[in-house]
Amino acid sequence: MISTTKLAFNYPSSDSIHFNDLEIAPREDCLLLGESGSGKTTLLHLLGGLLRTYQGSIKVNSNELKELPEKEMDFFRGKQYGFVFQKNHLIHALTVEKNVLLSFYLANLPINMERMKEVLDSLGLYNKRKSRVTQLSYGQAQRVAIARAIVHRPSIIIADEPTSALDDQNCNKVMELLLQVASQNESTLIVATHDQRLKGIIKKQIHLHHAMR
Amino acid sequence: MNLFSLVWNYLVAKPLNTFLNCLLLALGIAVITILLLVQTQLMTKISDNAKGIDLVVGAKGSPLQLILCNIFHIDFPTGNIKLAEAEKLVRNKMIKKAIPMALGDSHSGYRIIGTNTDYPQLYHAVLEQGDWWKKSLEVVIGSQVAQQLQLSINDTFAGTHGLSNEGDVHEGHHYRVVGIMKKNNTVLDNLILGNIESVWLMHQEESVSPSPTDSSLLASTLLPAVTAVDSTMEITSLLIQYRSPMAAIQLPRLINSQSNMQAASPAFETARLFSILGVGVEVLNGFAYVLIVIAALSIFIALYNSLKERRYDMAIMRSMGATRTRLLFTTVLEGITMTVIGSVGGLVLAHGALMIIADTVSEVQSTGITGFLFLPVESLLLSASVGLGAVCALLPAIQIYRADISKVLASN
Structure with missing residues (x-):
């Protein structure tokens, strides 16, 4: 469902980065591992259609991303x-x-209040739903961010360093949560991280090396 | 969750900023609206009150004073003119109608005017109750007078000498109310009308005057009850209607050069008055525009500053599917919402203030200015404020439109 071939990206600083071809099947969980500066975020943004000036090909659900008009x-x-x-x-x-x-x-989808309540409930945020986000703790805010990412049942969930600021206990909790909501929603989960703790949690791992040239 | 709810939440999230921006604009709009309302109403009042009066003839002095005193009843008389001389003038063929006026007394601040029934007819006055005066000391009062002084038919009162409240009271004779006029939004609302003989009667004790009624001689053309060419009688002024437009050129010159009286044209004098007041109005108007410019600048700066902290918000929204145009529209709508709130607030402020002023300040009350009048220009002001909001928001919105989401999201 997500596949790249000969993917390369030119930074404005005229550095360029080349990625190995990758293929991620529907409902597959995948870890993008690499040190900071290895191009994890760039790859995530490319896969998410946030960066659209690439060479090679990115196909998501058989759509070539750069060929879709911006709108x-x-x-x-x-x-x-x-x-x-x-x-x-x-x-x-x-x-x-x-x-x-x-x-x-x-996303131009009909507003589904039931679904919103269901998701907030499952993340233990139901009684916080009328609160201002500034009144939330870090953990609560992260759960709201997860709720926001999954409430519309996307087919792909992309998480960028979701655990880097967390201790071991919370790191495990967040990963469990992400995996759980991904499997509940039948979504593909792609996590980019330099957090070595996650290595044992998701089997499919793609290692990015400092490939700037 | 919709576009407006999003915009509204952004505005409410910074209540003080939003309030200040709206207030600044509201003040500017309010000043402009009040000026417009007062100016428009004064203009119509003045033209309504001066309608049908082509020329005022009175004693020599300031022509503006003559107009203010005899048409608008706000200044003091320039003096008296001899009835005999007035009669001589009225025989002129260029004059269609001449209404004599005798001023000098008042009651609780409301002027008592000695005249004939041509005067109320000039303003198409209609009686609410009672009848027009027939004898001396009978008076017909304006609706405002009746309301403020709680006077009704057959009530009596004594006139006060002079046009202010401090004068001596003429205790010897009492006026009797025989009629009350319907409100017609002219000076009549604030006047007490009777015949000229009543005014003379009041002042008989002070100046020795012959009795006006017992005469078999030729009756005066102006006042049938008075002997013609009576050299001792005086009136304050004559309100004159021309027979033809030619009179406008010849008559004033004739009067000013060949008699002891002076002629003043209401149209000319009110135009002069407005050109004098105009300077003050211009200054206030300029001040209001400065306020509006400051408000616009402040809205622009507020949106521009919030852009910085909202860059990330916008990038997140793009990642959630928002198109560039949608975000552009959100920012423009935010600007417009602020300016619309500000200008609606300004209009409410202006009308509210005028209503309160018209209700509490008696000078304004007597001019009949009201806060309940709505001008078509106001809807123009409102739509202009929409444009202003859009202009203020455009530059920040374009910057949001151009932002590179990936760069914003990657920069921590």
């Missing part, structure tokens, strides 16, 4: 992807509930 790419991303970013950046002006509902709205 269609935006809609495609909204419907098919769920992103969990390192900083779990939430929209501060909105409540927990509205942060999650934003996923439906921005």
